[in-house]
Amino acid sequence: MEVIKVEGLGKRFFIGGVHTKFRTARDAISDAFIAPFKRAAALLRGHATGAAELNESMWAFRNVSFSVNQGEVVGLVGKNGAGKTTMLKVLSRITEPTEGSIEIRGRVGSLLEVGTGFHPELTGRENVFLNGAILGMRKTEIDKRFDEIIEFAEIGKFIDTPVKHYSSGMYVRLAFAVAAHLEPEILIVDEVLSVGDAAFQRKCLGKMGDVASSGRTVLFVSHNMAAVTQLCSRALLLEDGTVAMDGKPHEVVAAYLSRGVENQAEWLNPSPDSDSEVEVLAIRIRDAQDALQPVVNFKDPFQVELEYEVREPMRGVSMAFQILDSQGVVIWTSEDTDTPHVRDRMIMEPGTYVSTCHVPAGVLRPGRYFVNTGAHIPGVRIITGHQQVLAFDISSVGFDMPGGRQGVLAPKLDWDFRAVRSPEPVPEPQL
């Protein structure tokens, strides 16, 4: 049965000029006086034909049509700014569409952020009820699930402590626990699985898996391609404001990953002036001779170099990168603090740093790989993260394994060989 039907949906934002973030009355009044002259001037120059051209606007997406059947778990993938989050906001009625229509059959719960409406002065218990109500749960429902929620969050005796005294990890766990116990027929979820530490993320993924297998309809935005291929039964690729592809998750993911990112040895952060305390400026793949190298031979070692800026004195920061295969499966995550002398660095003063990881030869099998990078304080919070910023190839030069070998990795491991029991000497034929 069709539970979501989207037809010709479009959402336009006004940017710059008149419809900036907020206006003062003075701006509005001066605009009111100036705009007609501007318009007249533009008309005279032949630049504009009406008011619309003057207020610069941008379509987040347009002409989007798709439908979702009951029980489908649909992943929305696409680059940052492709309109995924806006689409979820329109679907969950936070903002109105500019054109088109949506028909939804069933109760909708949306989860665009964990911990929406948490108040620092209230206790964990009070926030569970407040947040539950905000997410649309009835008080009786929350009462019924309260113990489950607390157990899932692993908060224990701190439940009656104001959440402002919580560690960020506890805060996030409690927030996700409430959200995880929402039980609408249709669940709309934005990138919320990227919170907390690895163990908790696994738990969240498990919970999402339960939801997905319980026959509920889920619409799910994520940058975690492995999660999309694992959890979803279908995926939509949003590109340039339209649905560029609709199909099996692994096909869509592969298409998405290979699209856009050309293989390149260097990624320079296009917006290095973010407001995070630590920001990755660049990531590079270098061969053993320190040359930038988008194609690495299987038989050669290579280096992954992270250049980053620390804006505030920071303690306990770990710089990390992930290698993903063409299906978006994370092959490994490596952090500079894995090395003892890096781990023991004390406070990092503001400045620009480089952390380099040396990857031995003969580990990754020939093929295409993607790199994620970011900074976090392990178990506490993620400071910054960038997905699939780089693609590189491992060439088969030196890949001398007959038969190709199955497996995600093709490491050349050390083998030993000895005889345990010598075969009986073949008796000489008695003549």
Next chain:
Amino acid sequence: MAVAETYMEAGPDPANRVLRIEPSKGWSHLQLGEVWAFRELLYFLTWRDIKVRYKQSVLGAAWAIIQPVISMVVFTLIFSVLAGLESDGQDYRIWNITALVPWTFFANGLTNASNSLVGSQNLIKKIYFPRLVIPSASVLAGLVDFCLAFLIVLAMMPFFDVAYSIRLLTLPAFLGVAFMIALGMGLWLSALNVQFRDVRFTVPFLVQLWMYSTPIVYEFSSLSKLEARYGFTPETIEALGLVWALNPMVGVVEGFRWAVGVGPVGAAFPWQLLLVSGMSAALIFVGGMFYFRRMEKTFADVV
């Protein structure tokens, strides 16, 4: 759960109801049914505002009492002792505080409601619910302060020989009018505040002017001084009084004084005044609701 009540085909099984989302144009329905569906959220937001209000303050809820009491002391010194203003033949202190308590409820409710949407932008951008519950919760939360403050009025009455009478039972009606004005104005201002942050600076000023245009520190009947000073006829003055009652807080304040029993000595129930004020309050309230609904759809994009 969330939007069940707004489904077009209301059926017993919410799973089979269809919700249609489309761009809306111009003025739209109030959809009060939806607000009703979210009453638990309204309850929780009100409860949050109450709980959080006096956290980390030494005097806590005592502030609800301190505000009107200190104002009463200062106003009595300035306007009664020094300026010698009349107070309808009643003791200035009880007469003044009876008006100050509903006024404080109104002024705080209006101020909090005006800033409520901007203060809750995080909610607005991340989750759907009828936005009406946000300013409503801010005004509702003030009821607790009002009740505390009104206990002081009740406690003061015997000291000023004001008898407890059956009229006190009419107070909820006047309080309801004050609520409508506070929320109605709050709806206008909070929606405007989303677009024009100027509102934040305007509200304290507005509240101050509004207070002096309401007979709180002086009598409503001081209008009759115009007769001696400018030769107005009694009929003109009566008409002017009704025009004045378009400021609905005039009706609320006079209503409170009547109900407590500190109104003009020997005067009848000021029903004409209350009628005008009541209608004006209703107009502000309903207008605010429609304006708010109209602007609501842009909140998440603009705030």
